[in-house]
Amino acid sequence: xxxxxxxxxxxKNAKKVTSKLAGLDSATKDRALLAIAEGLKRNLVRIxxxxxxxxxxxxxxxxxxxxxxxxxxxxxxxxSMITGLRELVKLEDPIGDVEKMWRRPNGLEIGQIRIxxxxxxxxxxxxxxxxxDAAALCIKTGNAxxxxxxxxxxxxxxxxxxxxxxxxxxxxxxxxxxxxxxxSEREAVLALMKMNDYVDVLIPRGGAGLIxxxxxxxxxxxxxxxxxxxxxxxxxTAEIESARQIILNAKTQRPSVCNAVETLLVHxxxxxxxxxxxxxxxxRVGVQIRGCPQVRKYIPWAKEANDEDWETEYLDLxxxxxxxxxxxxxxxxxxxxxxxxxxSIITTDYYHARRFLQVxxxxxxxxxxxxxxxxxxxxxxxxxxxxxxxxxxxRGPMGLEALTTLKxxxxxxxxxxx
Amino acid sequence: xxxxxxxxxxxKNAKKVTSKLAGLDSATKDRALLAIAEGLKRNLVRIxxxxxxxxxxxxxxxxxxxxxxxxxxxxxxxxSMITGLRELVKLEDPIGDVEKMWRRPNGLEIGQIRIxxxxxxxxxxxxxxxxxDAAALCIKTGNAxxxxxxxxxxxxxxxxxxxxxxxxxxxxxxxxxxxxxxxSEREAVLALMKMNDYVDVLIPRGGAGLIxxxxxxxxxxxxxxxxxxxxxxxxxTAEIESARQIILNAKTQRPSVCNAVETLLVHxxxxxxxxxxxxxxxxRVGVQIRGCPQVRKYIPWAKEANDEDWETEYLDLxxxxxxxxxxxxxxxxxxxxxxxxxxSIITTDYYHARRFLQVxxxxxxxxxxxxxxxxxxxxxxxxxxxxxxxxxxxRGPMGLEALTTLKxxxxxxxxxxx
Numbered sequence: 001x002x003x004x005x006x007x008x009x010x011x012k013n014a015k016k017v018t019s020k021l022a023g024l025d026s027a028t029k030d031r032a033l034l035a036i037a038e039g040l041k042r043n044l045v046r047i048x049x050x051x052x053x054x055x056x057x058x059x060x061x062x063x064x065x066x067x068x069x070x071x072x073x074x075x076x077x078x079x080s081m082i083t084g085l086r087e088l089v090k091l092e093d094p095i096g097d098v099e100k101m102w103r104r105p106n107g108l109e110i111g112q113i114r115i116x117x118x119x120x121x122x123x124x125x126x127x128x129x130x131x132x133d134a135a136a137l138c139i140k141t142g143n144a145x146x147x148x149x150x151x152x153x154x155x156x157x158x159x160x161x162x163x164x165x166x167x168x169x170x171x172x173x174x175x176x177x178x179x180x181x182x183x184s185e186r187e188a189v190l191a192l193m194k195m196n197d198y199v200d201v202l203i204p205r206g207g208a209g210l211i212x213x214x215x216x217x218x219x220x221x222x223x224x225x226x227x228x229x230x231x232x233x234x235x236x237t238a239e240i241e242s243a244r245q246i247i248l249n250a251k252t253q254r255p256s257v258c259n260a261v262e263t264l265l266v267h268x269x270x271x272x273x274x275x276x277x278x279x280x281x282x283x284r285v286g287v288q289i290r291g292c293p294q295v296r297k298y299i300p301w302a303k304e305a306n307d308e309d310w311e312t313e314y315l316d317l318x319x320x321x322x323x324x325x326x327x328x329x330x331x332x333x334x335x336x337x338x339x340x341x342x343x344s345i346i347t348t349d350y351y352h353a354r355r356f357l358q359v360x361x362x363x364x365x366x367x368x369x370x371x372x373x374x375x376x377x378x379x380x381x382x383x384x385x386x387x388x389x390x391x392x393x394x395r396g397p398m399g400l401e402a403l404t405t406l407k408x409x410x411x412x413x414x415x416x417x418x
Numbered sequence: 419x420x421x422x423x424x425x426x427x428x429x430k431n432a433k434k435v436t437s438k439l440a441g442l443d444s445a446t447k448d449r450a451l452l453a454i455a456e457g458l459k460r461n462l463v464r465i466x467x468x469x470x471x472x473x474x475x476x477x478x479x480x481x482x483x484x485x486x487x488x489x490x491x492x493x494x495x496x497x498s499m500i501t502g503l504r505e506l507v508k509l510e511d512p513i514g515d516v517e518k519m520w521r522r523p524n525g526l527e528i529g530q531i532r533i534x535x536x537x538x539x540x541x542x543x544x545x546x547x548x549x550x551d552a553a554a555l556c557i558k559t560g561n562a563x564x565x566x567x568x569x570x571x572x573x574x575x576x577x578x579x580x581x582x583x584x585x586x587x588x589x590x591x592x593x594x595x596x597x598x599x600x601x602s603e604r605e606a607v608l609a610l611m612k613m614n615d616y617v618d619v620l621i622p623r624g625g626a627g628l629i630x631x632x633x634x635x636x637x638x639x640x641x642x643x644x645x646x647x648x649x650x651x652x653x654x655t656a657e658i659e660s661a662r663q664i665i666l667n668a669k670t671q672r673p674s675v676c677n678a679v680e681t682l683l684v685h686x687x688x689x690x691x692x693x694x695x696x697x698x699x700x701x702r703v704g705v706q707i708r709g710c711p712q713v714r715k716y717i718p719w720a721k722e723a724n725d726e727d728w729e730t731e732y733l734d735l736x737x738x739x740x741x742x743x744x745x746x747x748x749x750x751x752x753x754x755x756x757x758x759x760x761x762s763i764i765t766t767d768y769y770h771a772r773r774f775l776q777v778x779x780x781x782x783x784x785x786x787x788x789x790x791x792x793x794x795x796x797x798x799x800x801x802x803x804x805x806x807x808x809x810x811x812x813r814g815p816m817g818l819e820a821l822t823t824l825k826x827x828x829x830x831x832x833x834x835x836x
Contacts, residue, residue: 221810242832249834357827369830391535391823392639393811405809409775412787414660416667
């Protein structure tokens with residue numbers, strides 16, 4: 001009950017400052033971002049000391065090494081947070097834009113103006129840079145944010161949020177624009193998910209388990225992010241050299257992220273020519289292959305794939321490969337096992353390219369490119385809060401606009417309805 | 419369990435036709451709408467007979483007269499459904515529009531294309547015209563729809579959906595594009611709210627109770643519609659004649675709908691001049707007034723308002739009135755008691771007009787006009803599925819675009835990420 005009251009209080013604090021934040025002009029918000037960048041610089045030692053404590057604890061608690069890697073900060077990583085803040089300053093502030101405005105026959109002028117969502121809550125796991133990214137994007141869009149990072153990063157996040165709040169206070173801006181939930185208990189997250197009166201949207205960023213819990217329990221509207229069981233379909237007419245490079249890139253350039261490819265589908269007509277060199281490419285960089293029986297004809301060292309492989313997001317140097325009879329089988333496989341994140345076809349066939357773009361249901365559908373481009377920076381949005389795999393509100397990489405909504409404004413001169 | 423399986427089957431049927439529906443061209447979809455219009459005409463007697471049975475049952479079951487009124491069809495109401503379908507044909511089909519497309523430095527061409535949501539589920543109460551409206555809007559946008567109307571309109575809705583499905587079959591289109599849940603049990607709705615694998619969005623249309631139940635129980639994304647505790651603030655500088663007409667219109671032109679005004683806020687400086695004639699206007703047309711003590715100084719016959727009045731959506735010829743000290747008190751009152759639907763200020767003060775538009779948080783914010791204009795047709799959207807009072811995805815009157823989403827399409831020529 002104590003925890004619930006605490007989280008409720010954070011919600012009330014956030015709500016209280018929304019109106020002030022919504023009214024800030026762009027220059028003031030950008031000054032706040034630069035002040036945070038300065039603060040990070042000035043407090044380097046303080047941040048690294050807190051982070052070291054988190055890391056030592058994490059190791060003592062037996063956290064996996066990839067977890068520790070994501071948790072750890074060094075000067076370079078803080079420098080990249082600072083660069084991110086400076087880049088964000090350069091982006092255009094979407095708040096206050098009137099997207100359209102039209103006049104009705106009765107003289108009413110009706111427009112849609114872009115405004116902040118209000119209070120954003122963010123639940124995430126180990127990486128402390130999300131703390132800075134999320135706070136900065138919310139400040140830039142005039143939203144208040146309530147952060148709930150992973151318990152293993154608590155000390156780091158506490159210092160980062162202190163630095164942010166100090167910067168806001170320096171500029172006489174309300175520090176409650178950015179608040180951190182410091183309770184590690186699960187009850188804190190549950191409370192957050194039910195605070196419809198104080199939280200406008202909840203964004204979970206992390207593993208499939210976290211996202212599922214939030215989707216099943218939240219009455220606050222949720223933006224679902226990130227699980228990616230992505231496919232590449234090598235069509236009969238693919239250029240083999242290009243396909244090999246794309247697959248190598250999509251699997252190995254950074255295997256631990258959601259836009260890495262997990263299953264390769266290969267047209268049976270091109271399989272004899274394509275699979276042997278592709279297998280060699282992958283072997284050379286240490287990728288394990290789980291293949292269907294036909295794949296194992298061409299890549300004898302591949303392990304046999306079972307049904308589970310088709311639905312697994314490995315996030316690792318493992319690739320499932322299946323030979324398919326035709327375009328339709330590839331598309332059906334994606335419809336059945338895909339998570340609607342990123343899907344790509346490698347082809348030189350005009351109609352197949354068009355049909356793939358049309359019928360495949362995913363946030364991002366590619367022709368002849370690596371799935372690894374599904375990313376706010378790569379798309380040119382300039383910033384990213386996560387990748388939405390849902391259909392409502394925002395789909396794909398979420399930039400500043402995903403943190404805004406539109407309201408109708410109507411200028412009249414006494415109109416009444418007939 | 420039987421009911422759950424039945425609803426699940428409808429979900430599967432719907433999902434199965436989504437790809438076909440998404441690929442239909444505009445001309446085909448418009449032909450379907452015209453075929454439905456023809457079907458309604460041809461089956462007039464059949465529809466009216468079924469409706470009569472519903473009405474007789476409703477009266478026998480002691481339904482309130484306003485319920486019976488909303489349930490009842492006659493030739494004119496069916497004619498207006500037919501007109502609605504023909505108007506919808508004239509609107510532009512948003513599906514397939516590429517909203518933007520840009521080229522990245524690496525040569526990738528990235529665009530956003532408008533596509534259907536997929537499967538829409540709609541839960542609504544007595545009015546049978548919603549059956550036709552919802553089906554038609556979903557067909558026009560290439561969505562499959564699962565309808566769950568009020569049990570008191572079941573026979574009418576069954577015939578209407580039969581007519582729709584017959585029209586689709588005539589054109590060799592999949593009839594499962596439009597399905598009706600014929601079970602009246604609550605379990606059917608509960609099942610629908612958990613079908614995340616088969617339903618992309620759930621839209622409840624009806625009273626506050628229905629909407630709350632859906633919000634609290636649905637794991638499927640919801641678009642919240644309609645509760646409207648709308649305010650008009652008569653500022654110190656308001657033109658009194660214009661204010662009187664706007665208030666009369668907003669309260670009495672159709673009191674039973676969500677965009678009717680429920681509370682009037684009056685600046686204390688204008689109260690002595692404004693309230694007596696305004697009270698007379700309202701008395702003349704039979705509007706009851708619930709006022710604060712100051713109001714009762716100027717309108718002695720007004721009843722005393724209590725706290726509950728400030729939060730009540732009367733949907734009736736009753737108006738709450740409160741005298742406020744200044745602009746800020748009016749805005750605070752709206753922030754506290756408003757339901758974020760429609761809010762209006764009557765003023766001649768430039769800065770108050772601008773500030774009201776900026777700080778009031780609602781789907782539609784007006785200056786010098788009746789709140790009754792918050793409506794898809796009045797806004798010029800050409801069609802309306804309901805009025806969203808939430809912030810994500812769609813806010814305010816929802817037209818065709820609210821039933822669509824965007825997906826990223828990316829044209830490459832072998833790009834890999836560095």
